[in-house]
Amino acid sequence: MDEKRAHTVTSDAHRASPAYGLKDLWIEFSQTTGLHAVDKIKLPSCNPFSVRGLVWILALCSTTGFLVYNLVTEIGTYYSYPTVTKITPQIKHSITFPAVTICNRCTFNNTRLDVYPEMENYFFNISQGMAGKDSFSHLTSEVFQGPLSIEWLKNMSMEGSEMLFKCVFGGDIFNCMTDFKPIFTYEGLCHTFNFNANKSVFMPGDEANLIVTFNINQNDYTFIRNRAAGIKILLHHPDVNPDASSTVVTAAPGFSTYVAIQKFQYHYQPSPYMAFDDTACLDTKSPDFVNPLKNYSPYTYDHCFMECIHMTAFKLCGCVGPYVPVDGLLCSLVKLDSCYNPAVRSLSKNGTFVEECRCLSECVFDRYTAQVSSSSFPADKWESSLLNDTRARDRESMTSNFLQLKVFYDKMMVTSITQQPQYTVASLFSNVGGQMGLCLGASILTVAEIAELLVFIIIFLLDKCRGRKARNRISNW
Template sequence: MGENICGYWCKFLLYFKKQSVPSLEERKKYNQEFATSTSFHGVHNVAENSGSAQNSKLRKVIWTTFLLVSIIMASWQVCSRVINYFSWPTTTSVTVQYVENIDFPAITFCNLNRFQTKAVNNLSIAFLLWNIVSAVLQLVSIANDSTDMQEIANFLNLNQNFSIKEFTRDYGFYLNKSTLLKCSFFGYPCYPEDFKHVFTEYGNCYTFNYPMYPLKKRITNSGRGLSLLFNIKQTEFTDDPSLGFVDAGISFIIHSPKIPPRFDGLGLHCPAGMHAYVSMRQFKTIIQEHPWGECNPALKLQFHEVYNTYGCLQECKSHYIQNLCGCVPFLLPGGGKECDLQQLYNCVPNALYTIEKSEFCSVGTYNATCPVPCEETDFPATISYSTFPSGKAAEFLTSKLRKSAAYLRNNLVYIDIKYHELNYKITKQQKALSFSELLSDIGGQLGLFCGASMITIIEIIEFLFANFYWMCIFLLVKTPSIPRWTNNQSKHGKDIQEC
């Protein structure tokens, strides 16, 4: 290795020995020609001699001052532009796009009462078990008192084949002609078969306009949309009020058909005996990729069509729970073995605590596990209510449904969902300064203060290279040799002489 370095060094010295150092007059002439011919404005005024010696000297001082000030100003402006560019500035534009027709979103409906009262003898056990299961959707562990835990443990010992998933499917809220009394979309009838069953934190829920259904629903007129009449059957579906379930009605969430429904306190609610009028809008948000924004366009989800933060969290939790427990809860996506009730009770809560404590599944910034999506669609809605049914409507429905007016006001929920207008708002995050704009800005500053261009920069680089080349020849070849060598230097000196 040392011999190779010495060989290259010898060749380097031999090359420069063959070169001749230009004389002082030749270097002055080259510098004078560069100063008078360069396109860098003002330099030739410093180099030229005109008029008397006194006037020429004064003129050089003035032009040198102007030239230095211009170079300083140009350098300051260029540096500030470069620093500003690498701060990754952005601007946000808001555009309202009017269209002739617009896609209708997916809407997921749930009964606020999860289970039928006749499901099991001790229904509180089912509520506690469901709370343990649904905790995976909020990424929180369940902390119940020791009495509850012991009661659940005893129940599991006596019912080892008990499945909370099948129990919920069989004894949770169901959608048929007795619970969906009326359904119309844009004036056309719809049926329970048009809804897709999904599990959420509310148990059995049903999604209208599910993406797997072939019919793509679009709206061509504002003021009309989806109209539904539910019978929540309070006497049949009644959660235990001692556990905090004190409401009766329908909870629903409006979301994109390409992402899973996320309630988590974000759902809209319509109580029994009310007619809800929901007016929604469509908002699209486009975020720049890192480093301008916080999104990562390369991220893909395995079990969802498009990337979204909630779906990413579900897959992240599914991955860690599978690694820690060897199974996947049925509320989470995944291809692994489904967790049985013992695993849901013994392992999953501890796994959730570990995930939360260690922040394995973080949200928000680019460096988080689940950063914000580069594009997402939201459906903000306003909701108003009126009492349902009215006196005349109660008489009509009483004879039609053969139910009392009191039953109707305690069990019927009427919901109308429509677009406010046929438009959508786009909020777009944009780069405040692109690279081409940075180059244009730098060129403008150099042109303003120095009259410089890319050709000027090449001229200056050529001038500096030539002077550096001559300096290398002078320092490496023309410097007098040291007459005496130390013992450590003698071998290296001989190698150079042999070269």
């Protein structure tokens, strides 16, 4: 009798127990979630819609739509990889001095060229732009038509020991030919100071850095294309080829030229960020980076472009210039002036060719800016003393050939220009969290609550399809 009564009570309890449905999940969710306004919304099966309920539904839907719009915008902005630029002046106790490459505006020595007939007339025609392929066909001598040699070019060039008259760095006189390294550039034979990057400065000012006195020897000039007298100064990083220098200064005889330099360090973000408007940069500091250039190291945009130009000119002319670091056949004097150099000049000005080279800038590099001023050299008071030192014939000869160059940091400061991501993962989450809190009062845990609701709905639907009751399973979670 007792067993029958117990069975009857259990059966009645099951019949009395209401069916567990989706509305029950919603009621439990709305009463426990931290999402704002959800508890104001009643399902039709629980309570007919009211004006108040409709208003809250509209408010919830509108703020949700506004939130979705803002989230899509935030994520779109994040994946566009925007950047900001930070400029930071840094005071330094010491700054590495740049490499200073100095070229006489006329690198060939006419007194040495005189041993070759027609050489002066040849350079005169070159300076007049007469360098066509058939212009010098009558010059059959080996010196004109044979491949050039580096030794011959050195012997025919202005000697550094005669040009570099007096050298001072940091207040100390040094041997010019010991610290200046001869190097061939597009200008001819030049000389580079601090080629091994071992010079640093500890004080700013024109008397505390590099001071060089030059004798350009105009009496030994031959005809040249630029028709100028003086020196050309290239400021660059010691690892960079002088022809790749972007900072160029000229100085004239009879003047003391002051070159006040400032150093800028650039740091750009590698791909997928755009370092230069719509162009990415190469992360040459990455451990995985391999220099793609065959003839220049390290990789720089200018080195890449120079290699592209020289390789194209080599294909056109079948030889290379003496200033190209390529183990290949050097051009003859005639072919250098009639084919190779014109090809280099033409290609460097061709915008289509520049795009075809597909050179990318490095992400980290240094640049130098220069402010130039000058004063008369020498002062009248020093005329007699310098005439004895320089052994010049008279003041006119001295002012036509001698000049002084001062290259110095005007202040012990390096300006760092750094590109930084405008959005990081942390800032993205902060912005998203702020939008969620403003619109719905939601947080990351609220997102977890919504995810839990979706999981419960899936469990409920799966169990219903299988004819099971999901209440116990959901309650036991």
